[in-house]
Amino acid sequence: MNxxxxxxxxxxxxxxxxxxxxxxxxxxxxxxxxxxAQAAPLSAKEIAALPRITQEMVAPPxxxxxxxxxxxxxxxxxxxxVIEEKKMVVxxxxxxxxxxxxxxxxxxxxxxxxxxxxxxxxxxxxASSVLEHNIDFHASTGALGGGALTLIxxxxxxxxxxxxxxxGVFVYHCAPGGVMTPYHVTHGMNGAIMVLPRDGLKxxxxxxxxxxxxxxxxxxxxxxxxxxxGEYIKYDVAAEDFSDYLEVAATxxxxxxxxxxxxxxxxxDNALTAKAGEAVLFIHAQANRDSRPHLIGGHGDxxxxxxxxxxxxxxxxxxxxxxxxxxxxxxxxxxQPGLYAYVNHNLIEAIIKGAAAHVMVEGKWDDDLMMQVKxxxxxx
Numbered sequence: 001m002n003x004x005x006x007x008x009x010x011x012x013x014x015x016x017x018x019x020x021x022x023x024x025x026x027x028x029x030x031x032x033x034x035x036x037a038q039a040a041p042l043s044a045k046e047i048a049a050l051p052r053i054t055q056e057m058v059a060p061p062x063x064x065x066x067x068x069x070x071x072x073x074x075x076x077x078x079x080x081x082v083i084e085e086k087k088m089v090v091x092x093x094x095x096x097x098x099x100x101x102x103x104x105x106x107x108x109x110x111x112x113x114x115x116x117x118x119x120x121x122x123x124x125x126x127a128s129s130v131l132e133h134n135i136d137f138h139a140s141t142g143a144l145g146g147g148a149l150t151l152i153x154x155x156x157x158x159x160x161x162x163x164x165x166x167x168g169v170f171v172y173h174c175a176p177g178g179v180m181t182p183y184h185v186t187h188g189m190n191g192a193i194m195v196l197p198r199d200g201l202k203x204x205x206x207x208x209x210x211x212x213x214x215x216x217x218x219x220x221x222x223x224x225x226x227x228x229x230g231e232y233i234k235y236d237v238a239a240e241d242f243s244d245y246l247e248v249a250a251t252x253x254x255x256x257x258x259x260x261x262x263x264x265x266x267x268x269d270n271a272l273t274a275k276a277g278e279a280v281l282f283i284h285a286q287a288n289r290d291s292r293p294h295l296i297g298g299h300g301d302x303x304x305x306x307x308x309x310x311x312x313x314x315x316x317x318x319x320x321x322x323x324x325x326x327x328x329x330x331x332x333x334x335x336q337p338g339l340y341a342y343v344n345h346n347l348i349e350a351i352i353k354g355a356a357a358h359v360m361v362e363g364k365w366d367d368d369l370m371m372q373v374k375x376x377x378x379x380x
Contacts, residue, residue, distance in 0.1 A: 039074075039116045039165075047118060047161075052076045057109035060260050061215040061272060061357075063194075063283075068210055070114040070198040076161070077113050082124045083133045085238040088188070090222060090256055091263040091354065097222055098238040099188040099261070100131070100174065106261030107218025107285060108172070108191030113164050114198045120161040121146075127155035130238045132176050133184070137162060138325070139170035139193050147175045164195040167309035169327040173287045182288070183245060186223055186254075188261060190287035192216060192327045197309055201302075204312035209302055211281040211331055215272050217293075219286040219322075219344060219355055220261060221254040254289075257344065257353035266357030272342075276334050276363025282342065285327035291355070293330065294319040294345035297338070300330040319345050336370065337363035 081102040088099040102108030136145035140162040173190035175181045201209040225244035302313035305320040305328045322328045344355035
């Protein structure tokens, strides 16, 4: 194991964040120039008078309880993330990683709000942690997505509030600065937020689109170091792998590419479930690499591949693209029962690396859509 980090530049995370915080201000100006439609800003007094609700976080692939169409005006939605540095098994061979997580899961929990709601996040870094952590919300505007305002050491907590001004699905992730940013992201410290339009999702003609179920698929690339015998190394504490990790990450070749933290997290006994006739929303996030979601046996009836609900959805897609550092969404109404595979359609990444999920669908078979005309027999 190589512990020599002399060739890697040492970057002060706090100075990195401070020196680049002006980027956020530029984004605000860009919104004004582009004419992005947003509600008028509220004063501190007006925000304080808004109704407040606490959103109970649930572990992916599930979403917290939410309304598809907003009830009433904007709210302050309170969310709590407790950072957990934990050892996780990532494949059937028992390979391990010291995962860096929000609320103990990879990916972190999905947050669901409506446009012009305010998210008020309490971020807690327990004294038992080894590392500094923060959070960068791609859904927010200003100060590196909140990263400059949320950098906390072990034993600290902070509260960040931001307005969900743009509708869509967006990635969030830890971004402490320098090489620690990719280190944290590729150790699992990322998730997604969905900002629904206040009047719900719409097609290109403005007609409502609804879903019966929703699942959050967080695609994760890991870079596990190997020892001289080719076995994945197991470490005793979080961040002990840092020097070895840098060597593997520099190859840009992941050891694992998985859905929801581990190989098999969404297959077999963990398969997603649905019924024929149900419209299912799939939210897919990849905080670091491009991906190509595909539902084998189905389609994207409505697809927002860039994640922007301000845009009309594409329709009838076989495969769609999720850019690295982004989230997208697709809705499909299942028409046939059976086992469906939801995969990254780089099939090497899906089958060999692990980026695959299963959806078990109940219902009555429709021969009009598909039937076996002749069973396999010997060739005449």
